[in-house]
Amino acid sequence: MPGTNLTREEARQRATLLTVDSYEIDLDLTGAQEGGTYRSVTTVRFDVAEGGGESFIDLVAPTVHEVTLNGDALDAAEVFQDSRIALPGLLPGRNVLRVVADCAYTNTGEGLHRFVDPVDDQAYLYTQFEVPDARRVFASFEQPDLKATFRFTVKAPEGWTVVSNSPTPEPKDNVWEFEPTPRISSYITALIVGPYHSVHSVYEKDGQSVPLGIYCRPSLAEHLDADAIFEVTRQGFDWFQEKFDYRYPFKKYDQLFVPEFNAGAMENAGAVTIRDQYVFRSKVTDAAYEVRAATILHELAHMWFGDLVTMEWWNDLWLNESFATYAEAACQADAPGSKWPHSWTTFANQMKTWAYRQDQLPSTHPIMADISDLDDVLVNFDGITYAKGASVLKQLVAYVGEEAFFKGVQAYFKRHAFGNTRLSDLLGALEETSGRDLKTWSKAWLETAGINVLRPEIETDANGVITSFAIRQEAPALPAGAKGEPTLRPHRIAIGAYDLDGDGKLVRGDRVELDVDGELTAVPQLVGKPRPAVLLLNDDDLSYAKVRLDEQSLAVVTEHLGDFTESLPRALCWASAWDMTRDAELATRDYLSLVLSGIGKESDIGVVQSLHRQVKLAIDQYAAPTAREALLTRWTEATLAHLRAAEAGSDHQLAWARAFAATARTPEQLDLLDALLDGTQTIEGLAVDTELRWAFVQRLAAVGRFGGSEIAAEYERDKTAAGERHAATARAARPTEAAKAEAWESVVESDKLPNAVQEAVIAGFVQTDQRELLASYTERYFDALKDVWESRSHEMAQQIAVGLYPAVQVSQDTLDRTDAWLASAEPNAALRRLVSESRSGVERALKAQAADAAAAE
Secondary structure (H helix, E strand, O other), rough: OOOOOOOOOHHHHHHHHHEEEEEEEEOOOOOOOOOOEEEEEEEEEEEEOOEEEEEEEEEEOOOEEEEEEEOEEEEEHHHEEHHHEEEEEEEEEEEEEEEEEEEEOOOOOEEEEEOOOOOOOOOOEEOOOOOOOOHOOOOOOOOOOOOOEEEEEEEOOOEEEEEEEOOOOOOEEOEEEOOOOOOHHHHHHOOOOOOOOOEEEEEEEOOEEEEEEEEEEEHHHOOOOOHHHHHHHHHHHHHHHHHHHOOOOOOEHHHHHHEEOOOOEOOOOOOEEEHHHHHHOOOHHHHHHHHHHEEEEEEEEEEOOOOOOEOOOOHHHHHHHHHHHHHHHHHHHHHHOOOOOOHHHHHHHHHHHHHHHOOOOOOOOOOOOOOHHHHHHOOOOOHHHHHHHHHHHHHHHHHOOHHHHHHHHHHHHHHHHOOOOHHHHHHHHHHEEEEEHHHHHHHHEEEEEEOEEEEEEEEEOOEEEEEEEEEEEOOOOOOHHHHHHHHOOEEEEEEEEEEEEEOOOEEEEEEEEEEEEEOOOEEEHOOEEEEEOHHHHHHHHOOOOOEEEOOHHHHHHHHHHHHEEOOHHHHHHHHHHHHHHHHOOOOHHHHHHHHHHHHHHHHOOOHHHHHHHHHHHHHHOOOOOOHHHHHHHHHHHHHHHHHHHHOOOOHHHHHHHHHHHHHOOOOHHHHHHHHHHHHOOOOOOOOOHHHHHHHHHHHHHHOOOHHHHHHHHHHHOOOOHHHHHHHHHHHHHOOHHHHHHHHHHHHHHHOOOHHHHHHHHHHOOOOOHHHHHHHHHHHHHHHEEEEEEOOOOOHHHHHHHHHOOOOOOHHHHHHHHHHHHHHHHOOOOOHHHHHHHHHEEEEHHHHHOOOOHHHHO
8 A cells, every 4th residue: 555645844844853873674584485574673763853842754564563762662553554653752862763563575566575486486575665665664764865874684584695785794594684884865775685696796996896796586597698787887887986086885786687676777775676677588689788788877877876965855856867867878978898889879769759758748847846745756757857857967068068067076976975965066066167157057957847949940042052040949838737838948059061972871071069049049150151961950969959950951861861871860860750740740651651761771779679669659649540551551561571681680680570570460471470480480590589489479469369378388488477477468468358358357456466467467458459449448447547546556556547548549539538537536646647648648649640641631
C-alpha cells in the first residue's frame, strides 16, 4: 500500500527541528528464501533544536513491535499510523529512537524486492529506495536533506553474499557487519543480498586504489562481459576525476545487475544497481552497448552530483538527473579511448526527441519544477527532468565556456561535499568562474515551460548570393491545461552551411556561432556569401529548440538526407522531420517516403533503430486509417528487402530483422518467420538466437499463428526469468477474447504479478492491429482505474494507468470518455497528470491523421 504523502512544508519543518547523526539498522533476512516478512531493528540518534516539541519518523511495515524513545517505551499501536511513527515529547539536544518492526519483502521493485530465479530456485534481493522507499525497510527520516551515517548489520542465509554502501566485510556466523557510511541521504543507501556471482578488479591511479565489483545472478554469469564493463567504468573514473578535480568519494564501487528493476539503474552510493537486461543474453547492436555504457557513466557521475552533494528538496531533482545525463554524453564524446565519440548524435536522436515530446504535453512544466509533495516527484522522472535539463546544461556550457563551467563545478563540490544544496549554489559558483550573470538565463530557461521554434528567413539575389539572413524565434502557445506563458529565450546556436561535393556528399563548408535572442536575430556573418545547398540552424545541437528548414534546404535534405558526411547533422534533420510529422506539418506517407529514401545510407545504428520505431508509430497512430494497411505493407516489404540486402552478421541486419518481425503480415512473410524459427530457412549471417526467437514468436502469436502450445514449447527452450516475461507477452498478444480477458484479469483484477511480469503482460495485451478486439476495454479501464491507483504501489499503478490507457483507440470518443472520467473521478494530481498525458497522445494522433488524409486529396 502507498505510504503517507510527505509534503515539502512538512519536510522543511522537520529539517528545521532535527539534525540526524546516525542510523544503526539490523535486519534478519534468514527467511528470505521463503519470503513474507523480516525483522527490522532501527536505532536512530538525532539532535533536536532548542525548544523540543514533536515530530515523526517514516516507516511502512505490516507490524511495529516496539518503539522506544530516549529509553521510554511508547505504545506502538498508538504512535504508529499508516506510514508514520509519531515522536511526542522530544528533548532539546540528543535523542535516541529504537524501532522494532516486521517489514515485508515486495515484488514491485520498491523497498526490498524479492525475486526467485526459475533456473536455480534461489531468492535474490535488492533494495530500491528512491523516492521514499527506505521507509519500507527501516524507520527513517525520509527526505534528502536529513543526511546521516548508516551502519547495516544483516543476517543472511548460509552461502549468500551481502553487499551495501560500505566495503563488504567477512561474515561471522552468516552475520555481515558493515562499517558506517559517510553522511548520505537515506534514498541512496542499499542492500543487495543473495547467492550472487561476482567479478572483482581495482581502479588504480596516482596512489588511489578503489576496489571494483560486478555482480549478477549465476544464471547470467556466462553472458557477463565484465571486462567491457570495467573498461567503461575506468574511463569514467579517469574523466570525471579530472573534470571534477575531486577524487571518487566512497571506499569501493560495486555495480550490481539485478532482476525486475523498474528503472535503468540507481545511484546508490558505492553500490549501483542496474537492470540485468544489460547483461546481454543474445546478440545486440552496438547501440545497445552504447546505451549500457551511458547508463554506467550516468550512475558514476551521480557519485559526485547527487551522492556527494545532494539536493535539499526534490524540486532540484532535475539538477541531479540533468547533470548526470549531460556528463554521461560528454564523457563518451571526449574520454580517451571511448568507443562512442558520436555520443552527441545519440543524445540528439534520443534524449532531445524525448524532451521535445514531453515539453509539448499538457503536463509540461519548468525544468525547475514546483514539487510540493512526494506524489509530485514520483511522476516527475520525465523527459524534462532528464533530457530537457541536460540539453539546457549543454547550452549553458556553450554559454559560459567549458573551462569556466567545470571550474565552477569543481568549486561547488569542494564547497558542499557531503552536504545539501539548492540550484543557486551551483549557479553562484558558475557566475564566479565565468563572470556571467546567470540570473536572467536561469529565469528564462529553468523557470518557464515550453519549447521555442527557430526558423531561418533568407533572401538571395539573382546570382544566389545571400542578401538577408535572420532567425525568427517563436514561442508557441503552451498545450491546454499547462501552466505558464510562452517565452522567448536566449539561445547559443551554430549555423552550418552545407554543399554537395563531387561525390554527392553534403559537406559543411562554413559555420557561424552566435547568440539568438528575441523574436528576430540578424545573421550578418552570412550576408554577401553564396547561398549553400543547406543551411542548418542549431548545427552541433548546442541549444534546445525545434528547428525548421527553409524551403530550399528542405528540398535538398529530402533528396540527400542520408548524404551528410557526419552523423550529427543527419540526426538533427531526422529529428526535425519526425517533429514535423508529430506536429501534423508533414504527412505520415511523406515521412515514410523520406525515411525510405535515406535510411539505407544511415550508418549510425542507433539512428536506424530510432527510425524503425518512429515509422511504426507514425503508421500505427498518425496515418489516415484508410491508408494504414497500404503504408504498413510498403514498410514491411522495405524491411524485408533491407534485411536480405544487409551485410551478413551486421548490426543493421539484426535491426532490420527485428523491424521486419514487428510488422510482418502477409502469409508469405509470416511463413518466413516460422521457417526462420524452425531452421528450414536461413538468412546468411542472421543468428536466430534466444531474444530474436522470442520477437518472432510474439509476432506469430499476435497474428494468431501461434497459440498456447507453441508459446509453452518456446518457454521450455528458455526456462529463465526473461523467458517467463517473453512468454507472458506472447500469451497476452494472442488475438482472442479469452487471451485478452486472461491478461486483463491478471493485471487489473489481481495484484499477484511481479512488476516485470505485469509490464510484460501489458506489452502483449496492447497490439495496434487489434483495435476492434480491444475496444470494449476502454470502459473497463476507466471503471477500474481509480481503485487500482488507490490500492497498488506507485510503480505498479503507474504501469497500469499508462500502459492500459486506450491509446490505440484514436477517436473523438476516446477524448470525450477521458474528459468525462477526469471530470467525475476527481483523481489526485499525479493520476490526473498521467491520464492527461495519454489523452494528449490521442489528440495529437487525430490531428496527424487528418493531415495525412488531406495530403492524399
